[in-house]
Amino acid sequence: QQQVKQSPQSLIVQKGGISIINCAYENTAFDYFPWYQQFPGKGPALLIAIRPDVSEKKEGRFTISFNKSAKQFSLHIMDSQPGDSATYFCAASKAASKLTFGTGTRLQVTL
Amino acid sequence: GAGVSQSPSNKVTEKGKDVELRCDPISGHTALYWYRQSLGQGLEFLIYFQGNSAPDKSGLPSDRFSAERTGGSVSTLTIQRTQQEDSAVYLCASSLYSGSGGGEQYFGPGTRLTVT
Numbered sequence: 001q002q003q004v005k006q007s008p009q010s011l012i013v014q015k016g017g018i019s020i021i022n023c024a025y026e027n028t029a030f031d032y033f034p035w036y037q038q039f040p041g042k043g044p045a046l047l048i049a050i051r052p053d054v055s056e057k058k059e060g061r062f063t064i065s066f067n068k069s070a071k072q073f074s075l076h077i078m079d080s081q082p083g084d085s086a087t088y089f090c091a092a093s094k095a096a097s098k099l100t101f102g103t104g105t106r107l108q109v110t111l
Numbered sequence: 112g113a114g115v116s117q118s119p120s121n122k123v124t125e126k127g128k129d130v131e132l133r134c135d136p137i138s139g140h141t142a143l144y145w146y147r148q149s150l151g152q153g154l155e156f157l158i159y160f161q162g163n164s165a166p167d168k169s170g171l172p173s174d175r176f177s178a179e180r181t182g183g184s185v186s187t188l189t190i191q192r193t194q195q196e197d198s199a200v201y202l203c204a205s206s207l208y209s210g211s212g213g214g215e216q217y218f219g220p221g222t223r224l225t226v227t
Contacts, residue, residue, distance in 0.1 A: 034215065043115075043202055043218035044154070089154060096206070096214035098144060098167060101154040 003027050004092050006102025013109050019077040021105045023090035026071065030092040034099070035064065035075045038087045047088075048075070080109045113137070115219035117203050123225045124193055132188045132222045136205030142214055143186050144206075145178060146170075148221070149199035157201075160186060193226045200224070 005024045013019045025033075034049035050057045050064040050073065057064045063076040077084055087106050091099040116135045124130050136143050145157040156170040160180040171177070175194075180186040190197055200221040206214035 032214075036218075041220075043204075043220045046215055046217060049215060091154075096208075098156040098159050098170070099146075099154075099204075099216060100156070103153050 003100045004090060004102045006090050006105060008105060009103070010106045011108070013077075013080045013107065015080065015082060015109055015111050017080050017109075019075075019080045019084070019107055019109070021075045021088055021090070021107075022072065023074065023092075023102050024070075024072045025092050025100075027092070027094070027100075028071070029094045030100075032093045032096055033064070033066065033073050034091050034093075035062075036089045036091065036101075038089065038104075044089060077107075080107075082109045082111060085109050115203055115205050115217055117201075117219040117222050119222060120220065121223045121225075123227060126195060126226055127192055129189065129191045130193055130224065132190075132201050132224070134186045134188070134203030134205075134219060136184065136186070136203070137217060138184075139207065140205035140217075141183065141208050142206045142216075143180060144204040144216060145186070145188050146202045146204065146218075147199045148202055152199075154202070157188070190224075193224075195226050198224055198226045 035047045036044035037047045038044045048059045048062045061078045066073045087104045089104050090102040093099045118133045143160040148154045159167040175191045178188045202221045204216040204218045206216045
């Protein structure tokens, strides 16, 4: 039973382009939705997070869009750079407890 | 301003041996989490501590797995009689607090466990 579905599995974007990763969740009790960035051999690093009382949150080049009625949220990376090449995980939790992760998206930003 | 640290970074063990993995959370963080990352299963929750107690152990895959936390700080994950399917990266995370409205989780670098 996969409670958080993430797509696409992999993504190739040209430098300067927009990277978009989508997640959908099933459990309506989830109230915290973070995105993590992971480089090979490293632990996941918190990138940006949103709670369901807002529909969008922006931090620098990273934006989360949240659609509560559709139970979907997405990460947009504007002006994508080669240094953004990593694996991105969406996650969800209820009352800031254990995280349920999506399956990850491997992003490659080409020159 | 140290982050979450884990030791060892790599552990190779023979099938049937016991292993202990250590996590030092960010100072002052009351909540501590263990996760496992493997190719087949992705990132999966194992156990969560609030202080020294573990209100959620639902992710531990079998009774060979146990964890403890002492002094509200360091945590040890123990795997007894290791099996090849235990091979994975074990990740620890901590947050300032848990509960509604709280707790960004910050991850350590992980311990890569290989069972031969």
